[in-house]
Amino acid sequence: MDIETLRRDTPGCAHRAHLNNAGAALMSRQTLAAVTSHLELEATIGGYEAAAAAQEGIEHVYDALARLVGADRDEIAVIENATRAWDMAFYGLRFEPGDRILTARSEYASNAIAYLQTARRYGVSVETVPDDEHGQLSVEALRSMLDERVRLIAVTHVPTQSGLVNPAAEIGKVAREAGVTYLLDACQSVGQLPVDVAEIGCDLLTATGRKFLRGPRGTGFLYASRRLTERLEPPFLDLHSATWTGPDSYRVRPDARRFETWETFYAGKIGLGVAVDTALDLGLDAVEARVTALAARLRDGLRSLPGVHVHDRGLRLSGIVSFTVDGHEPADLAELLRSREVNVSVSHATSAQWDLGSRGLPSVVRASVHYYNTEAELSRLLDALPAALPAG
The missing domain is CATH 3.90.1150.10 (Aspartate Aminotransferase, domain 1)
Incomplete structure (x- = not known):
């Protein structure tokens, strides 16, 4: 290096x-140039026209992100930030009274608030898994807390407030054995640590562009496993995430882009692709x-x-x-x-x-x-x- x-x-x-x-x-200069050159193109020929001219760079980000986290490109959605990506995944899950959400003590405020809102709305129980003697989530405690009512294991990989790295792959093994959906907030880990969704075993993963990936602000992404995507309907849809098939019918698109919206930061998408390329090259x-x-x-x-x-x-x-x-x-x-x-x-x-x-x-x-x-x-x-x- x-x-x-x-x-x-x-x-x-x-x-x-x-x-x-x-x-x-x-x-980096390269990412900055990618963003500014597309903004200049929009200012010169028009936003819609610039997007049409830059399709190769816009589509490249899906390939780059898929390679970054070990996914397929149809399992990637590019969303305006990590919080919205996480929200689209979490609020796409269905909860019923009595369901349990298991999470970590190091959880970030935005995620915790969403758990608490869902608890109030649906009568769901939100439970924090105890830490082990090292201060990370105790995998043994997690395993002991599982029962048929656990609907979701949701954990932050690297918390915002400290250097802790939670044992994501070990958590994933427990989740797979129990058949429980696993949502990983990788906002602070993607870009500074190797992250592979197959190795981790998560069903959903969210991250941002602006942190350790060194991408532009206003960019984030969601990995949604193919095995789960068709069972998740996003909390809101538009003409990009679904097709209006008749006067009183619609069809949700089959891939992870069902979690996106039509309007997007095209310059940011292109810049994010360049930033991811840099991380992969290094x-x-x-x-x-x-x-x-x-x-x-x-x-x-x-x-x-x-x-x-x-x-x-x-x-x-x-x-x-x-x-x-x-x-x-x-x-x-x-x-x-x-x-x-x-x-x-x-x-x-x-x-x-x-x-x-x-x-x-x-x-x-x-x-x-x-x-x-x-x-x-x-x-x-x-x-x-x-x-x-x-x-x-």
């Missing part, structure tokens, strides 16, 4: 240490090795500072690093770092009540590395942190 070339191809690297890749990674094994090594170095550096606490748990860790500094609010630390041209983010308990809330952490600083980051940039973060203050 030629880091210097990758950094030269990433305009943002010239301006600041971007350690907020779990929020939105920096686009190789996700190489990407993970680079990302996890940088994250490990950052954790070691943080732990060496008095009064700094790293809050990541799990046997396997990702490129997300969560920490606090005694006597300093995470939001203030993020602002201080930003003033010194180091980008980080803050994760709040309102995004992860079952995890941060249960650990008594109102918020944490979230630094997230990518392969184009350097050890010098990690040092910039460490050097910019203020000294810890005594309690009280």
